[in-house]
Amino acid sequence: MADRAASQAAHDWRPERFMVIAAHPDDADFGPAATAAHWIDAGSVGWLVCCTSGDAGGEDPDADPLALAALREAEQRAAAAIVGYAGITFLHQPDGALANDLALRELLVREIRTFRPDAVLATDPETLFYGDGGINHADHRAAGMAAVDAVYPAARNPMAFPWLARAGLAAHNVRRLYLFWSNHPTVRVDVSATVDRKIDALRAHPSQIHHPDQLGDRIRSWAADEGEPIGAAAGEALRLIVIEEDADEGPDSAADARSVAADAGSGATDAGSGAS
Ligand SMILES: [Zn+2]
Numbered sequence: 001m002a003d004r005a006a007s008q009a010a011h012d013w014r015p016e017r018f019m020v021i022a023a024h025p026d027d028a029d030f031g032p033a034a035t036a037a038h039w040i041d042a043g044s045v046g047w048l049v050c051c052t053s054g055d056a057g058g059e060d061p062d063a064d065p066l067a068l069a070a071l072r073e074a075e076q077r078a079a080a081a082i083v084g085y086a087g088i089t090f091l092h093q094p095d096g097a098l099a100n101d102l103a104l105r106e107l108l109v110r111e112i113r114t115f116r117p118d119a120v121l122a123t124d125p126e127t128l129f130y131g132d133g134g135i136n137h138a139d140h141r142a143a144g145m146a147a148v149d150a151v152y153p154a155a156r157n158p159m160a161f162p163w164l165a166r167a168g169l170a171a172h173n174v175r176r177l178y179l180f181w182s183n184h185p186t187v188r189v190d191v192s193a194t195v196d197r198k199i200d201a202l203r204a205h206p207s208q209i210h211h212p213d214q215l216g217d218r219i220r221s222w223a224a225d226e227g228e229p230i231g232a233a234a235g236e237a238l239r240l241i242v243i244e245e246d247a248d249e250g251p252d253s254a255a256d257a258r259s260v261a262a263d264a265g266s267g268a269t270d271a272g273s274g275a276s
Pocket of ligand 1: 023024026027137140
């Protein structure tokens with residue numbers, strides 16, 4: 001019931017700090033770029049983490065994968081500047097062979113504890129098929145699962161990778177997960193004001209855009225579909241996992257959310273207070 005209500009009104013909670021974790025350069029831009037731009041315009045600070053540099057994202061078996069990786073990192077940096085991210089980290093994992101292993105988890109925990117986001121956005125790891133219309137890339141599933149596992153419990157547990165805390169990267173509680181490319185979206189963000197920025201960001205990936213003349217219409221059409229249930233010209237649909245409630249939005253009742261916030265003694269966006 002709460003999900004249904006949420007999906008019929010524009011989602012207006014906003015993290016002060018958010019991190020997008022993606023498998024490949026361009027995923028964040030095909031994904032929640034307009035939401036990211038919308039939040040950044042309202043004062044949020046965003047950081048992008050690309051697990052791979054897209055070194056297998058081409059058609060030529062004789063191409064130099066390192067040259068392609070360098071090109072795609074440059075494209076992603078240009079796109080991120082258009083969206084307005086404060087910065088990007090490339091983790092340089094192998095494209096097409098991304099594994100949700102402990103090494104990747106440690107790298108992501110490092111990123112989360114360094115940037116200390118309120119919210120993490122990642123690909124929905126439960127999406128194996130897109131409805132009945134396609135197969136989700138294994139790297140997208142691995143990156144999504146790795147993000148989930150890094151957020152909880154590793155980032156908030158000082159005894160997970162204890163050398164990180166000993167080196168000054170204190171445990172950090174991420175309070176929300178927003179999963180994109182989900183078959184089960186629960187919230188929709190009105191991105192009417194920023195969908196054009198998403199299209200501009202995607203144009204910054206010419207190595208991946210084969211029909212640039214059709215790109216704008218395609219993205220606007222998707223955004224129109226996702227915005228229609230909330231009466232917005234453009235929307236992005238996300239699956240929200242609330243890990244810690246706050247005064248702005250509880251999953252069930254506003255009264256419950258208020259009491260949680262009162263107990264915590266914190267404002268709506270006090271991400272740094274951590275352990276409770
Ligand atoms: Zn991808």
